[in-house]
Amino acid sequence: MQLMQNSSSEPIQMSSKANGGGNNNRHDREDSKAESAETDEQKKERLIKQYEAMIKEARGKGYAVAADNLQHFLDGSGTLRILDDSWLRGFDSVQEALKRNQDRFEKQLIEKANVLADGQEFVLEDYWDAQETASIFSELYYASGTFTVTSNGIFRLKRTGKSITITGEVDIKWQDPYDWHEGLSAYIPGFGDISDEDALFLQKYGKAKPFKMESYWKYDASGNIKIRDYWFAKEEFSWTLKK
Secondary structure: OOOOOOEOOOOOOOOOOOOOOOHHHHHHHHHHHHHHOOOHHHHHHHHHHHHHHHHHHHHHOOOHHHHHHHHHHHHOOOOOEEOOHHHHOOOHHHHHHHHHHHHHHHHHHHHHHOOOOOOOEEEEEEEEEEEEEOOOOOHHHHHOOEEEEEEEEEEEEEEEOOEEEEEEEEEEEEEEEEOOOOOOEEEEOOOEEEEHHHHHHHHHHOOOOOEEEEEEEEEEEEEEEEOOOOOOOEEEEEEEEOO
């Protein structure tokens, strides 16, 4: 997902009726004829100029990552781009994906802790995927759009009396393919509704290539669960970014 994608709605085609004669119809036919006369090379050059204008506009707004991604697509190397993890964590949508996976791990750990016998230890190893779409009001929407956060964790549980201590490590992988899909489009402020098919055209007739985006970071996890005979267990968890 990327700068010009993320909207699943199809463009609305508008038509108008002539008001007083056939002049409008004649002009419509002439415009259609002019568009059909555009060669593939001319269309390629026109789209490249439009994309370059969008890149310039993005940089002017401080959207450096979105601009760099679109430029990387136009350059056509197709190589992997590693995005800054601290930049990604600044977006609510990324935090929501991380929290969803953390909640899933915590639920698993609580369930396992409740069946541990005194003195017993257990190692839990698992992973979770969370998919999110960035807010249309954020740069991440234009730089990525819909992305996946994979949390791969290993946790050690040990029960002593009525207390279960938990330690662990979680590897995070943020990922998204910067690619395009026929039939999709997105509204770009200042440029209107931009079709993914324009990018697909540049892939076919130019040197533009899709690519993958990734980012990695780690968390140290810790927790304590106290088993209470006549009440619910008390659970505490901590997730600390590993420098």
